[in-house]
Amino acid sequence: MLTQETLRPLASPAGPDAIGSLMVEPEAAVSGAPLPAPEAAGFLLALLLLSPKEPKEPKGK
């Protein structure tokens, strides 16, 4: 009588590729200057845009 053996794969085919990419990480892209509080960048930009205009020299003088 023939017996049937079920072979279970140990890992998915993508596993070794994922391991390889984690072992050989490329260098990071050049990043901008660090901000003390990156989450405040939008707030600072809004302040810049909403700031009052420069005062003009009064006419007639």
Next chain:
Amino acid sequence: MSSRAAYAAAADELASRVLRALRGTEDAGDTALVAPHLDSAPGASGAPDFPDSLDSPGSLAALAAVRVIGADTFTPHVLTGAPFHASDAAAVARAFEAFPVPGHSPSAPPDERTAAWRDWATAQLLARTRGYAGNPVPATLPETRDDLTDTTDWQRWSVRMAQLAPLATPVLEGPVRDAARDAALPLSRGLTRSVLRRDFPTAVRLLRWLALLRHDGVALPLEPEPVLDHIRLLGGAGPRTALDLAVAAHLLTGRTEDARTQPTEAPA
């Protein structure tokens, strides 16, 4: 979550575990290091030798993390003399069985050759584990047509050496370390470039090589200590980078980074 993201998270978890053992905040001398990492994976059966433990994605990710961290898993043992338990060695061997080393032809792409060198380093350290004789990986030099001594393109070369940082450990000799020994200037250039690019993970990996050269008594064209402080302040965020930083600090000072900041007991 993709396989890569799951493996990366597990690698970070294992790096944190190794780092705690290196700093001495975990009872590294009394308890195993890698085996509990596999046991604590989501869905693990609690027995790394049990075949069904591979059924869960969490267990697979934990085994993949052992392959990714590789030779750095042995860092507490190599640098501080903490014992590497037989159950840990069995867990590393299990990772090689789950994710076998791919065959590499001598003319394989550089990334595959780099991975082959890292696997070689892990196999070397596993073969040296006392009381363990079940190494599933031959610890022979990879058959690669690598010219690691050609530093003409020092930018590309230094990135490759950064990827080979787990080999920057005092107990491993070989062609990669020989190439680093003769290349203090290209390594320093690469480190400076990485710091200027704010690529701190690459920078700290290159710093490991320079720290090893200092450890070996090689004259360096730059002072590595201020770079260490700079990276510690700005770039030591992730667990794997923190582990590289701790190894570099240990090679430079003979102590792990926390040892310098821990308060000392006042004399009576």
